[in-house]
Amino acid sequence: MFAGLTQILLEQLPLGICVVDRQFKIEVWNYFFADRTAKPAAEVIGQDLLQLFPNQAALLRKKINAVFLLQNASFSSWEHQPHPFEFSSSRPITGEETLMFQDLQFLPVEHDGVIVSVCLVLQDVTALASYIQAERSLKAELEAEHSALTVLNQKLEAAQNQLLQSEKMAAIGQLAAGVAHEINNPIGFISSNLQSLQDYSNKLLQLTDFYEKVVQKIASDKLYQVQRQKWQQLQYEFIKADLPELLNETCEGVERVAAIVRNLKSFSHVDDSEWQYANLITGLENTIKIANNQLKYKVQLHRDFPGNLPEVYCQPMQLNQVFLNLLVNAAQAIEEQGDVYLSATADDNELRLAFRDTGCGIAPENLKRLFEPFFTTKPVGSGTGLGLSLSWSIVQKHHGRIEVSSTVGVGTTFTVILPVRTTTEPAV
Amino acid sequence: MNNLLSSDQRDALQELMNIAMGQAANAMAQLIEVRIILSIPKITAVTPEQLSGVLAEPAVWLTRQSFSGALRGEVLSLQVKAGVEAIAGYLDFGLPLTDKSTEAAVLEVANVLAAACLQGFTSQLELPTRLAAPELYRPKASTVDAAWAITLLMEVEFTLTDTPFDARVVICLDPESVQHLISRLNTMLED
Secondary structure, eight states: HHHHHHHHHHHHHSSEEEEEEEOOOOEEEEEHHHHHHHHHHHHHSSSHHHHOOGGGHHHHHHHHHHHHHHHHHHEEEETTSSSSSSHHHHTTTTTTOOOOOOOEEEEEEEEEEEEEEEEEEEEOOOOHHHHHHHHHHHHHHHHHHHHHHHHHHHHHHHHHHHHHHHHHHHHHHHHHHHHHHHHHHHHHHHHHHHHHHHHHHHHHHHHHHHHHHHHHTTTTTHHHHHHHHHHHHHHHHHHHHHHHHHHHHHHHHHHHHHHHHHHHHHHHOOOOOOEEEEOOOHHHHHHHHHHHHHHHEEEEEEHHHHHHOOOOOEHHHHHHHHHHHHHHHHHHHHHHSSEEEEEEEESEEEEEEEEOOOOOOHHHHHHHHSTTTTOOOOTTTTTOHHHHHHHHHHHHHOEEEEEEEEETTEEEEEEEEEEEEESSSOOO | OOTTTTTHHHHHHHHHHHHHHHHHHHHHHHHHHHHHEEOOOOEEEEEEHHOOOOOOOOTTTEEEEEESSSSOOOEEEEEEEGGGGHHHHHTTTSSSHHHHHHHHHHHHHHHHHHHHHHHHHHHHHHHHEOOOOEEEEESSSSSSSOOOOOOOEEEOOOOOOOOOOEEEEEEEOHHHHHHHHHHHHHHHHHO
């Protein structure tokens, strides 16, 4: 009964089973092998397995010898040996694969404690292998998509930041325009009143001088003493010296407020000067002359301008404003003595003007806030924080951009990049 | 030996292991026709943390292979990556190895070493076991997350003269098998 069951199992199991002796002579050959090789058991029993499969002989010999020597099983996995026997796929109709994927086990067969044969068990793992391979290619695809998405996400984030920056600038621009308008009128009359005040105070001081002389002429000691007492009581000498100074400082202060207001106005509507084709180098040279008193004592200027630069359709006065800001910034970044290198390059599309200084450099955390209105690292009174944001806005209206690179302690390069052929209207 | 084995038991096991490894060396010499040098087996009791420490080696291929029968456990192998080619040639692998054939060679070497060690060891004890197929082991966590607290670990190092080949085979028994082994050792000591 059991012998019969074993025989049935041997023939029915979905496994290839083949037993060979020490000389590789086949002792058992089940239906699976008979079916796949088209060689019935009767034909192969007693034959040399290695001669039957010359292509696989090396592998089979090695594995079977290992079992006899080590008295333990040896194995072959589909991952490393996909098709030890060249059997066609078990899925000839719907399968994508052409050959059967196989796992092999070489099991020791003992008799009285001695290994007499090796049982080769072949398992058809085509379905599993296809599944795992599909899984792997899916994983690779997913990973590729994931990394593409990551790149996209970064781009999106950059775009969002840029948008945020633009919106912030626009909002501040509107605010600035409103504030500028509101401040402009009072500043106007304060300024003109101050000038009148200066004039009047000069006249009043002249008058007191005149009175003093009159008192001396009268030569009345008593009167003179009374006058001296009053002066001392009111600290007239001090007032006489301090008043013109106070008024001068106040005028300067008002002038500074007026300058800020002018900047704010230009920041909010950079539209008043005329669009024309212009040579930017000419503009830059003119600007250098204006900035000269900030540059001449500490900055050595180096110019590298090729002769054949194209003219650019632009608002020259506005761009000069940009150049002035960049030159003054470069000078202010240099503490004692330094160099500023100006260079221009152009191709068919773009003209690039670089302003490189050997100044103190910009800390990385400040780089991204550089173009924000009112952002400044300069000491109070030296900068309004509007220069670069104004420049940014002007260059943007020219469809251009400003690039910055900086190393703390080494220096900074600002590059203004403008399109050579602007066929469209200026950006709004 | 911590408190798993008495000194008598330990000596007996060490003696058994020495004989077993001599047999393993012979079997391998016949199979791959080159003299492999084996270290003296080291027997220790380890906790999961200590085992993780043993496995935490950089630049090695790690394999695991379970065995069952009269004793149960796993055989782990650590093969220095740079040394795989040196032995793969003796195992009829085409050189230089590709990524795939490197893996195949590592598993082949693991099976040969594990079978040789385990066979020698279990036949001396007369506790027959069977090895399952080896697989590459890539531990996910830095510590082995184990259901056991302490176990017995037998470690042998294999080298090949004048080559960078260097492999360590670690036989780990499950706690139940440790008890089985101890009672077997006691029986042998009484005889």
